[in-house]
Amino acid sequence: MLKKFMAAALLFFCVHTANAQFVKVSVGIRGEGVATLTGTEVMPKTGVQLGGGGGIFTGLKFGKVLGLQVEGLYTYHTAGYNFSSDGSSSTVPISTTHTYIDIPICLQLWLGKGFAFEGGYQQSIALSGTINIDGDTAPDNGILDYGSVVTGMIINMGKAAFLNFRFTKALGYSYVMTTEPSKNMTVQVGLGFRLFNSRQKVFKK
Secondary structure: OHHHHHHHHHHHHHHHHHHOOEEEEEEEEEEEEEEEEOOOOOOEOOOOEEEEEEEEEEEEEEOOOEEEEEEEEEEEEEEEEEEOOOOOOOOEEEEEEEEEEEEEEEEEEEOOOOEEEEEEEEEEEEEEEEEEEOOEEEEOOOEOOEEEEEEEEEEEEOOOEEEEEEEEEEOOOOEEOOOOEEOOEEEEEEEEEEEEEEEEEOOOO
16 A cells, blocks of 8 residues: 555656756755654553654755655654553563654645645665663664655745644554564654755756
C-alpha cells in the first residue's frame, strides 16, 4: 500500500513539475521538540520519551502548489522508567538517552502562500544509546535504524520563518529494551528559518 501511494505521489510530482514555470529554492535551519511513544512493555513515568533536535533543510517549490523538502537533523530522546523484573512492587529506576540522525523527505501540497500539508518518508540512523540502571551507566545496544511514514502541516510566519507539526510512525522495529521490540511513534513541533531563497524560471509554456 505504501509503495502504491509513493508511486502515485511521484507520478503527480513529475506531471506537475513538467508544467511548472517557476521553481523556488530555499535553504535554511530547523529545530524541533519531539515526544516519542516507544510502545515497549516497560512504560516511561511520563508515558513518552521527550527530546529535541535540529539541523538543515533544502526546499523546492514548483509553481504555486507542489513542494519538496529534504532535511538532515540531529535528534535525541530521553526517558525515565521504573522497572520490575518479577512483577512485584519493588522497582529499579532506569533512564535512557538515544541519539539519531533523521532524514525526512516530504512532498508538500500548498493551499495558498501560508499553509501546506506534507507527507513522506523519514530514515532514522541510530548514533548512540546509553542506559542508566540505578546509578550505573552503560551503552544501550537496543536502538536500531528504522524508517517511518511522515505526515504533517506547515504554517508560514512571513517569508523567512515557519512552524511545522509532524507525526511519524515507524514501519519496522526501532528499539528492543528487554525481550519485546517496539515501533516508535513521534509527535514533533518544529520552527524553521529560510536563510536563502531563489526563484528560477525553468520551463516555458
